Amino acid sequence: MAMSPRKRARLSRGIQYVVLVVLVLVAIALMDWGRIQEQFFNLDSARTMWPDVILIALKNTIIYTACGFGFGLLLGLVLALMRLSSVGPYRWLSTGFIEFFRGVPALVVFIALDIGISLAFPGYAVPGDKLGIATLALGLVGGAYMAETIRAGIQAVPKGQMEAARSLGMSHTRAMISIVIPQAFRIILPPLTNELILLTKDSSLVYVLGYTSAQVELTAFGRETLNQERNLTPLVAIALCYLLITIPLSIVVRRMEARSGRAR
Amino acid sequence: MTAPKVDPEAPAIEIRDLHKAFGDNEVLSGIDLEVGQGDVVCVIGPSGSGKSTLLRCVNLLEEPSSGDVFVEGIQVTDPDVDVDAVRSRIGMVFQQFNLFPHLSVLRNLTIAQQRVKKRDKSECEGIARANLDKVGLSDKADAYPAHLSGGQQQRVAIARALSMEPDMMLFDEVTSALDPELVGDVLAVMKQLANEGMTMMVVTHEMGFAREVGDDLVFMDGGVIVEQGNPRDVLGDPQHERTKAFLSKVL
Amino acid sequence: MTDSRRGRLKTWTIPIVTALALAGCATDSEKTKVEGGAKVIQSGSLTVCTHLPYEPFQYKEGGDVVGFDVDLMDLVAAELDLEQEIFNTPFEKIETGLSMSQGDCDIAAAGMTITEDRQKVMDFSDPYFDATQALLVQKGAGVASLEDLSGKTLGVQASTTGRLYAEDNAPDDVEIAVYEDLALLTAAVKTGKIDAGINDNTVLYDYVADNPDLEVATEFDTGEQYGFAVAKDGNDELIATVNDVLATAKEDGTYDDLYQQYFGDAPAE
Numbered sequence: 159m160a161m162s163p164r165k166r167a168r169l170s171r172g173i174q175y176v177v178l179v180v181l182v183l184v185a186i187a188l189m190d191w192g193r194i195q196e197q198f199f200n201l202d203s204a205r206t207m208w209p210d211v212i213l214i215a216l217k218n219t220i221i222y223t224a225c226g227f228g229f230g231l232l233l234g235l236v237l238a239l240m241r242l243s244s245v246g247p248y249r250w251l252s253t254g255f256i257e258f259f260r261g262v263p264a265l266v267v268f269i270a271l272d273i274g275i276s277l278a279f280p281g282y283a284v285p286g287d288k289l290g291i292a293t294l295a296l297g298l299v300g301g302a303y304m305a306e307t308i309r310a311g312i313q314a315v316p317k318g319q320m321e322a323a324r325s326l327g328m329s330h331t332r333a334m335i336s337i338v339i340p341q342a343f344r345i346i347l348p349p350l351t352n353e354l355i356l357l358t359k360d361s362s363l364v365y366v367l368g369y370t371s372a373q374v375e376l377t378a379f380g381r382e383t384l385n386q387e388r389n390l391t392p393l394v395a396i397a398l399c400y401l402l403i404t405i406p407l408s409i410v411v412r413r414m415e416a417r418s419g420r421a422r
Numbered sequence: 423m424t425a426p427k428v429d430p431e432a433p434a435i436e437i438r439d440l441h442k443a444f445g446d447n448e449v450l451s452g453i454d455l456e457v458g459q460g461d462v463v464c465v466i467g468p469s470g471s472g473k474s475t476l477l478r479c480v481n482l483l484e485e486p487s488s489g490d491v492f493v494e495g496i497q498v499t500d501p502d503v504d505v506d507a508v509r510s511r512i513g514m515v516f517q518q519f520n521l522f523p524h525l526s527v528l529r530n531l532t533i534a535q536q537r538v539k540k541r542d543k544s545e546c547e548g549i550a551r552a553n554l555d556k557v558g559l560s561d562k563a564d565a566y567p568a569h570l571s572g573g574q575q576q577r578v579a580i581a582r583a584l585s586m587e588p589d590m591m592l593f594d595e596v597t598s599a600l601d602p603e604l605v606g607d608v609l610a611v612m613k614q615l616a617n618e619g620m621t622m623m624v625v626t627h628e629m630g631f632a633r634e635v636g637d638d639l640v641f642m643d644g645g646v647i648v649e650q651g652n653p654r655d656v657l658g659d660p661q662h663e664r665t666k667a668f669l670s671k672v673l
Numbered sequence: 674m675t676d677s678r679r680g681r682l683k684t685w686t687i688p689i690v691t692a693l694a695l696a697g698c699a700t701d702s703e704k705t706k707v708e709g710g711a712k713v714i715q716s717g718s719l720t721v722c723t724h725l726p727y728e729p730f731q732y733k734e735g736g737d738v739v740g741f742d743v744d745l746m747d748l749v750a751a752e753l754d755l756e757q758e759i760f761n762t763p764f765e766k767i768e769t770g771l772s773m774s775q776g777d778c779d780i781a782a783a784g785m786t787i788t789e790d791r792q793k794v795m796d797f798s799d800p801y802f803d804a805t806q807a808l809l810v811q812k813g814a815g816v817a818s819l820e821d822l823s824g825k826t827l828g829v830q831a832s833t834t835g836r837l838y839a840e841d842n843a844p845d846d847v848e849i850a851v852y853e854d855l856a857l858l859t860a861a862v863k864t865g866k867i868d869a870g871i872n873d874n875t876v877l878y879d880y881v882a883d884n885p886d887l888e889v890a891t892e893f894d895t896g897e898q899y900g901f902a903v904a905k906d907g908n909d910e911l912i913a914t915v916n917d918v919l920a921t922a923k924e925d926g927t928y929d930d931l932y933q934q935y936f937g938d939a940p941a942e
Contacts, residue, residue, distance in 0.1 A: 206736055273766070276775040283776060321483055322520035322579075326534035326586055327510025336533060340524050368722070368762030368777055371738070378761070385726040385856045386733040 196389060203391040207383055214372065215379035216399045222361040222375055223403075225289060226296025227354050233301030238309035239334070252305070259302035268295045268366050288373050292364045300357045304350065311346035312338060351411045355404045376400060429495025434459045434590050434621040435480055440489035442475055449475045451645035453489070457590075457638075462622045464632040464653065467642035468668055473625045476642070477594050480623065481512045494589060510538050513583030513591040517599050519575040521567040527554070527578050528563040531585045539586065546585075553581040557611050573604025580611055590621035597628060629673060633657055641665050707753050711911035713779050719750040719757050722778035724764040727855050729879045729935045730784035731759075741935045742782040745801065746901075748927065749780075749918045764854070765832040770794035773904035780903050780911060784873065786834045787900040795905050798915040800898035806838050807874035808890045809862050809881070816869055816890050822847045825868035828858045834897060835871045842893070863887060873897070875936060 161169070240252035259267060272291060275284060284291045315338050323333035343350075362377035369378060380396035435457035442450040449472040457463045465473045478484040479491055482498055482505050491498050498508050522530050531550035535541045541549075554560050557577040567575055576596055583591060593612065597605045609631050616622060616635045626632065632639050632653045639653040641662075649656055649665045657673070660666045705716040714720055723742065726732040731740040738759045750757040766772040767781045768791060786804070787797050810816045819827075819842055826848045829836035839849055850867050852858040859880050862870040870877075874892050881887050903911055922928040 210736065273771055273775075276771065316518075316520075318516060318518050318520040319522065322514075322516060322522070323534070324506075325481055325483065325509055325512070325514040326582070327506050327538040328534060329506050332537050336537060337522055341522075344524065366763055368760055368766065368772065370720075370758055370760050374761075382725055382733050382761075385854075386735075 198390050198394050200387070200389050200391040203383070203387040203389055204395050206387065207379070207392060207395055211376070211379060211395060211399060215374055215376045215396070216402070218373060218375040219358065219361050219399070220403065221289065222292045222296065222364055223354070223358045225293040226300055226361065227357050229293050229297030230300030230304055230353075230357070231350075233297055234304030234308050235339070237301060237305035238312060241305065241309050242312060256302045256305050259299055264295075264299045264360050265363050265366065267299055268363050271295050271298070272367050288364075288367060288369060291367055292361075295367070296357060296360060296364070299360065300353060303356075304353050307346050307349045307353065308342065311342035314345050315341045348411050348415045351407055351414070355407050355411075358400065358403050358407075427496065428589075432492065432495030433457060434461070434494060435623060436490075436492040437476070437480070438490045438492075440476070440479060440491065441487045442472070442479060442484060443487045449645055450479070450486075453645075453647060455640065455647065457621060457623055459621055460619045461637045462616045462624065462635055463638045463640060464636040465623065465625045465640045465642060466627065466629070466632065466668075467648075471642040472645045473642050474594055477592050477623060477625050480592060481509050481514055483514075506538070510534075510586055511589045513586060513588035515576070515579050515583055515591065515593050515596045517595045519567075519572070519579045519599075521575055521579055521582070523567050525566075526563070527559070527565050527567065527570075530567070530578065531582045534582075535585055549587070550581070550585050553584045554578070556584070556614070557581045558607070571604060572600045573607050576600065576604075576608050577611055580608070580615075584615075590623070591615065593622065593624040593626065595625050595627070597626070627672065629657060629669075641668065643668065707755065711753060711779075711914055712908055713753075713755065713911075714776055715758065717755060719746065719753060719755040719780070720760055720778040721746050721757055722760045722762055722767050722772045722781040723783045724767060724854065725761050727784045727876060730876070731782070741802075741931060742784060742901075744931050745919070745922070746780070746782045748922060749915050752914060752918050764830075767902075768832045770902070770905060773902065773907065779908065780901055780915070782901050784876070784899055785902060786873075786897040788834060791902070793905075795902040796907070796909070796912055797900035797902050798912050799919055800900055801919055802875075802899040804873045804875055804897045804899060805895045806835050806871055806893040806897070807877045808893070809859065809870040809872065809877045809887060810868070810890045811862065811865065812886055812888045814868065814890075818891055819843045819847070819893075822869055826850055826866075828852055828861050828867040828870040830855055830858050830872055833872065834895070835873065838893060838895060839871050859884075859887075879936075 237252045237256060240248040241256075243249060243252075271294065275282070275291075284294055286293065319337055319341065320333055323337040324330070328336070361375055364375055365378040365381075369375070374382070376396040376399050380392045383392035383395075384390065433456045435455070437453050437455040440450050440453040441448065453472075453476055455463075455476075465476065467473050475484055479486050480493065480498075482491075486499055489499070493508055493512065496503065496508060498505065521527075522533070525533060528547065528550055531553065532543075532546035535546040535549065536543070551560065551563060554563055557580055559574060559577055559581070562570060562574065562578070567578070570578065579596075580591075596612075597608055600608065605628070609628060612622070612624070612631065613635050624631075624636075636653040639651060639656045640647055641649045641656060641660075641664075643664050649660060649662050656665065657669065660669055705713050707713055721743075723731045723738075725738065727740075729740055730742040731738060733739075743757070743759070746757050760772075760778045762772050762777060764783065766775075766777075767783050768785060770791070772778055773781055773795060781795070784802075784804075785791070787800060791797075808816070808819070816822060819839075823844050824846050827839055827843055828850045829839045829852070831851050831853055836849075836851065839847075843849065850861070852861065855872060855876060858870045858872065859877075861867045863884060863886070869890070871893075874889065877889050881889055901912075901915055919928070922931075
């Protein structure tokens with residue numbers, strides 16, 4: 159007896175549900191819950207992290223990310239404008255920079271920056287101590303990624319906007335600042351927020367620069383406590399902290415995308 | 423950078439042997455045209471004839487391949503000229519309106535005044551509101567472009583161009599993107615401007631407007647001016663075959 | 674199209690101003706002088722570079738950093754009327770001397786062996802600990818020497834003397850796996866991902882005390898000594914103070930007490 163396509167689809171869905179439930183049940187039955195609780199949800203271990211995990215580690219992660227993002231945004235804007243410039247060397251410099259910092263692992267960039275600056279310029283320190291160099295490193299990497307997003311946003315602004323602005327007598331720079339860039343940013347707000355989420359996780363690389371107990375960020379703090387406690391609960395704890403930052407941002411992104419999709 | 427010095431005796435716009443090519447495609451093949459002060463010159467022709475390009479060469483939105491353009495005696499094709507200063511004295515209205523969507527109507531009208539002419543805030547607003555009133559949209563000062571109809575947006579665009587107090591206005595097929603019932607309001611504003619003595623160069627399909635208000639009608643085809651003269655004459659008794667062919671299709 | 678020259682000028686000022694701002698911030702490692710003429714990078718603190726964890730020399734317990742090295746450094750800090758501030762950094766930056774010469778810290782205390790290569794890039798204190806390399810294996814693995822690891826995997830810690838020893842002395846068909854820190858290395862042996870691990874004897878003994886399923890198979894007679902280190906030719910006064918403190922501690926029994934606290938037995942000789 160041949161089944162109608164709709165019945166077949168319903169049967170397939172039903173089978174998938176059953177398979178899913180069976181797999182979950184089997185996993186639950188096979189897992190050693192005692193060990194899992196001891197390894198992943200050990201309240202004593204979690205308690206040793208309080209309140210430093212929030213007051214110091216989470217705070218530092220937020221600060222490193224925010225500063226890196228701020229610097230990266232500015233740098234990304236400059237790079238994007240250079241890419242769009244009519245001056246050849248600006249375009250080549252910008253393209254080279256973007257390709258390099260997007261193509262090399264962020265970890266390598268961090269290490270090279272840290273050691274490289276003190277070797278190349280002895281006696282010179284990037285202003286701002288650890289925060290300064292973390293901002294520089296995160297900003298260089300983040301900026302390279304954001305440059306492309308910003309450039310696309312600027313190019314997405316209809317050409318007529320620039321033409322109208324210039325026909326009113328505005329200079330190219332003035333038209334960019336007042337008319338094109340504000341509109342570009344409205345367009346790229348969702349992908350930029352995604353960049354912020356990615357940068358939050360990249361802030362974990364700051365550990366290679368070295369840190370004091372006051373400068374520690376979430377991942378390094380988690381690893382230190384992991385070594386101390388010899389179970390994985392610290393990692394679960396910092397993972398939750400990261401989600402505390404990234405999930406609200408994701409929600410914001412989705413809301414923004416929905417709103418711009420609805421708007422004319 | 424040469425500070426542009428206006429020659430009061432010179433025609434508003436003077437175009438001499440203008441050529442413009444996009445790659446291999448020559449769009450303007452030698453245009454000579456004069457627009458006197460206070461004149462209304464209408465440019466008509468089939469699509470691809472180069473009429474929009476011609477208009478855009480006047481305020482240097484397109485850079486001519488060769489030839490000269492003079493605005494009030496200033497050679498705008500001179501590489502040393504301050505283009506921004508020249509443009510602030512030429513108003514342009516586009517087919518696609520090009521209002522700034524992130525700014526209110528009032529701000530659309532004042533931003534260039536503030537940034538380019540460096541007027542203070544109250545002066546800008548005064549001029550802006552006066553122009554909004556002129557185009558019949560005083561009550562829309564705080565609205566945003568997205569909330570306006572096409573015809574309203576275009577009238578705002580005209581008010582925006584007027585707020586810079588230009589010496590002349592360029593209109594690039596400004597009614598072509600409008601629903602027919604909205605066209606009349608925009609044309610009414612343009613007629614009023616013409617009656618007030620504004621120098622206007624209008625690329626259009628609206629023959630009625632040309633006949634009523636135009637001082638000079640220019641028919642372009644294939645990058646050259648085929649026929650030119652008094653609108654009633656050109657429209658009523660076209661001399662060239664191509665003019666006749668074009669008019670028979672649109673009239 | 675003539676860009677207004679004003680616009681082009683504005684574009685140039687941005688990179689120029691930024692460059693000047695960064696250049697103008699060139700610091701000349703302003704250090705503070707303390708008692709005995711030693712220099713510190715941060716007034717009020719003795720900033721100590723280390724790499725966590727390296728139990729029992731430096732490790733975290735109950736939220737604080739403790740250990741044999743830490744306690745000895747506390748003695749030095751007290752002598753200079755300073756508070757110890759711990760700076761955790763990747764070990765390769767310490768053992769190449771970069772952390773100290775870069776101004777990240779005043780002195781390094783990281784269970785670090787004194788070697789000729791390292792002496793080229795940093796100044797060491799008098800030796801404060803005797804150690805030697807040892808081999809960590811799972812109990813009953815039947816491994817008693819490097820030769821027994823033929824065809825197997827041996828784990829080492831990056832930038833350590835243990836790694837150098839392994840590379841020089843292990844049979845050619847032994848696969849060497851490099852780990853960033855001690856905890857990762859010991860975990861790998863414990864879970865069986867690798868067959869053995871090589872590191873300093875005291876840290877391994879400390880580990881097997883808490884992990885009876887593993888054992889130290891053998892020791893290799895490398896006769897290493899640990900030293901504290903400062904930037905090369907950078908802080909003779911600090912090194913002098915450290916040596917004084919060490920000598921005093923050995924004389925008045927403080928050293929022996931600490932040793933017993935962390936290693937169980939009294940030190941040899």
